[in-house]
Amino acid sequence: MSTSTLSPARPPCPVPSGHAVGALLPVVGADTVVPLATGGTTTYVNLDNAASTPALRAVADRVAQVLPHYASVHRGAGYLSRVSTALFEQARGEVGRFAGARPEDLVVFTRSTTDALDLLARAVPPGARVLVADVEHHANLLPWQRSARTTVVRGGADAEETTALLEAELAAGRYGLLAVAGASNVTGEVLPLRRLARAAHDAGARIAVDGAQLLPHRRVDVGRDGIDYLALSGHKLYAPFGSGALVGRRDWLDAADPYLAGGGATLDVRHDGVRWATGPDRHEAGSPNVVGAVALAQACLTLGALPPGALEAHEAALRARLVDGLEALPGVQVVRPHPQDAVGVVTLTVPGRSVSEVAAYLSAEHGTGVRDGRFCAHRFADALGLAEGGLRVSTGVGTSSADVDRLLRALRQFLTTGPALRYGVVDGCWGPLSDPRPAPAAYLAADAPASR
Known part of the structure; x- marks a missing residue:
């Protein structure tokens, strides 16, 4: 095996221009065809990137390249064990570089952002109080809310007011x-974030950032921005292979009880006690998800190779096209349509109609995937008047203006002529009352060919 065999790929990164916006990076499944309940098939449009992103093509290629070389890590004497160990630790370095980690920071691999924040919650020193706003996703609310040392403040009318309250x-x-x-x-x-970091530090506090929704859209540099801890997820970052990370200052993490008790987290085990490791090993007991870490690292490498401003320009054009189109549709209300600064996540309602019915219609008749509900942010959704839920549209690097236009046409048809099928609650979920499509559980058999 030559030393270049497993070197990460750096694909070209086109920058969109003009009124038509193409996909910024190739993603797996961009040409996947799905059945329609009205008959026939169509290419699937994924506008649910805020929940989970598809794999970048570069990530899938990297995983396929690495899998034949996978073996045990850290303690294996075999050559492939040493290769896998090197891949795992190289991935740790790549994630740290992408996040702008300081030399003394730790990069601890976890399962997800939720896992990373729960780990951090256990590492906060005894007696330290935590401040959080009720606008947070449950992943960055529940680990803190269950502690009596936490103060939860009500969010403001917009991001600026919430910042001032904090x-x-x-x-x-x-x-x-x-x-x-x-x-x-x-x-x-x-x-x-820089402003909040300064405020926290001036008050003698540290700042932890849930980066799940931000990192797919904007670069974050924990050293430059003054962030003490950053949590991230591969499945939000075009690497859906079950890995996440917590990046940040090591003192709290080295002093905390190990997140998991098991092999790899110990230096020595005796009948009368255990000596625990420090550093990332302390919180990574068990066999690590090497493939997930490699996938996450490749996603970081690929996104980090984009030309400065390309990602922001791509999503700004798509968000403007989406919001302008939605505001032109009578009967649609956009929740906070024009914030001072926002990523490609837009929530709307259709007064008088169930958003779950609209979501089911978009899927069944137009092959378009969106998200309905309260988005694991119930307190914030309720404060926004979304007690019955909203309809969320979220773009990504694989989204084009044609995808946005297709959604807008489908919504206009829903509002003007109505759906072609009758909808209702079937087995606890909204859907067509008569649906000829294969049952989701049977749609993709284990021996079916993979999407290109």
């Missing part, structure tokens, strides 16, 4: 940690 609370209280989302998974609003 700053005031930091100045008035004595906190050890401020926990915030980089971008809302409901409205797409982006918080000013």
Whole structure:
């Protein structure tokens, strides 16, 4: 095996221009064909990227390249074990570079953003108080909310007001940690992280950022931005292979009880006690997800290779096209359509109609996937008047203006002529009352050919 065999690929990164916006990077499944309940088939349009992103083509290619060389890590004497160990630790370095980690920071691999934030919650020193707003995704609310040391403040009318409320609370209280989302998974609003980091540090606190929604759209540099801890997920970052990471300062993590008790987290085990490792090993007991870590690293490498501003320009053009189109549709209401700063996440309602019916219609008659509900942010959704849920449209690097236009045409048809089928609740979910499509569980048999 030559040393170049497993070198990560750096694909070209086209920058869209003009009124028509193409996909920024190739993703797996972009040409997947799905059946329609009205008959026939169509190419699937994925506008549910805020929930999970497809794999980048570069990520899938990297995984296929690595799999034949997979073996045990860290303690194997075999050559492939050494290769896998090198891949795993190289992945740790690549994720750290993508996040702008400081030399002394740790990169701990986890299963997801939720896992990373739960790990951090266990590492907060005893007695340290935590500040969080109720606008957060459950992943960055519930780990803190269950502690009596946590203060949950009500969010403001927009990101600026929420920021001011957090700053005031930091100045008035004595906190050890401020926990915030980089971008809302409901409205797409982006918080000013550098400003909040300064406010936290001025008050003697640290700041932890849930980067799940922000990192697929914007670069974050924990050192430059003053962030103490950053949590991220591969499945939000075009690497859906079951890996995430917590990047941040090592002192709290080295002092905390190991997140999992097991092999790999120990230096020595005796009948009368255990000596635990420090560093990332302390919290990565068990056999690690090497393939997931490699996939996440390749996603970081590919996104990091984009020309400066390309990602922001791509999503800004798509978001503007989407919001302008939605506001032109009578009967559609966009939740906070024009924030000062936002990523490609837009939530809407159709007064008088169930958003779950609209979502089912878009899928069944137009092959378009969106998300309906309260998006694991129930307190924020309720505050926005979405007690019955909203309809969320979210773009990604594989989204084009044609995808947005197809959604807008489908919504206009729904509002003007209505759906072609009758809809209702079937087995607990909205869908066509008569649906000839294969049952989802049987749609893709184990021996079916994979999508290109």
